[in-house]
Amino acid sequence: MAFTLPEPLLRPLIRATGIGKPFKDADEARKHVRAFALRPQPYAPPRRIRRDVVIDVDRWRGWTVYRVKPRDTKPAGAVVYAHGGGWVNEMSFLHWHLVAELAAESATTFIVPIYPLIPFGTAAEVIARFVEITRETKATNTRTAIAGDSAGGQIALSTALELRDHHGITLDDTILISPALDLRFDNPEIPEVQPRDPILGVPGAQYFADIWRGDLPVTDPRVSPLLGDLRGLGRLLVLSGTDDILAPDIRDLIERLRAAGVPFDFYESTGQLHAYPLVPVPAGREARQVIAHRLQS
Template identity: 55%
Template sequence: MVTVPSSIVAPALRLIRANRTFVSADEARRHVRRRELRPTRYGPPRQLHPDVRVDIEHRDGWPVYTIRPRNGSPTGSLVYVHGGGWVNQIVLQHWQLAAQIAAEANTTVTVPIYPLVPFGTAAEVASYLVDLVRHNIASYGSTSIGGDSAGGQISLSVALALRDEHGITLPRTVLISPALDLTWDNPMIPVVQPTDPWLATPGGKVFAEYWRGDRDLRDPVVSPLFGDLAGLGPITLFSGTRDVLNPDARLLVDKAAASGVGLDFHERPGQLHVYPLLPTMVGREARAIIVSRIRSAQAD
């Protein structure tokens, strides 16, 4: 991955209008319709990582990819849930991170291709992923979960459901700029908004309405910030201060501390949404931390 200066990322995002589906509710609805009419490709690139192999199976109609080290015996597994506002498909940066984790943490990484809005809903996807994590535990042993943005929301909701429904405490939950409260009601969001070139409230609320299905926006399966965190395993959380989701990340830090849940918070001033996925030096450092946390989780 080519490394670029962090300073050019925000101007580049503004230049290409990366936030256009978020700044307008109407544009967000049009985007859902476009994705409904013309779904995007989801498969991994042909040349992903020289030290991993990729396999695919279909479980209950869902494509589920498995990324493993080519050599040696991997230990445990990670279920990685990609982001994209619940409407956009997995992209190259997600695949690259998943492959890096598999190779460098010597673990099996499972990447489910879940149904996006308007076809998928929070409860349906969470239920499937609960079963997928349980399958991985039975197949590979110690299993963690992680995801970015929308995938971070799903990951924390699944960790809560595994605890509540099956008494399972995951060894690690990795959250990269997660969406935690889909009401978008945090009063600090408008304060951060002018600095964020990527996300915005109008479109976020539209996507949340699709994603919640028949659930209340404050149901933890939709907005995990409203869940009781007590009894969860350790959490690793990444957030940049130029991200409208950062205020809710800070609330999660406080709530975890009050609940006795171990949480290591990697907040980077001036960094953007999902900065660990970006081709910057700061992103590279964050990815190394993720690999380290997953490696440690499999060893515990």
């Protein structure tokens, strides 16, 4: 990213923008869903983005799909990227700058589907489509990974499980940035973390998740991938900040990966917030370098 935000300014900025408000209160979450259903948010890439990438767009079975490629380097593989936002917020400028930076610095094509959000999109439909997109991507690329942040991390891991269980496909990498893993949000450590998390809150997250799961039980791995069988997955890279109510479930994931014999690397940054690798702070830059290095390896 072109600029760096001093970390002491991050929390005041978050509070000033009110981005955590819909997650902290179920009534605010309800208003948020209604407002964006009526007036959908923009999702297009910003006009000013890195000059060393090329962005193309296409339609795929009714979805808009972007491809972000390095301009002057032949891509060595492809990543299907699922953006976060609580299943209710669109692809943001932070997502775009993350994807552009990783595409350029790792010489990788990023495939970015714009999937339907709640109240219109549901887990069963969206995961099935991500499975199709990832299968088609793998058919034409020697190295294929899936990645996602927050709600997109849930989509990414659920997709990896579906690919393994129903298509016999093991991905080269699954990259999870502050993923939502268990949509029951009942980990007993969450109340301890909640006072330090200015972004997420259980009441709103549960409201969004209940719409997102549709007719599926919350324990279905397409909704809560932490509850799936993790054996036989390809290697994972997991990044998390400690001041994030999702951190306890992420630590649980790491223990389950270890027990299942799945290869993984885990980076937990003390004092960092939810999805910090997307943010232009020094710790975010270091995390993006970790991801780019993984994609190069």
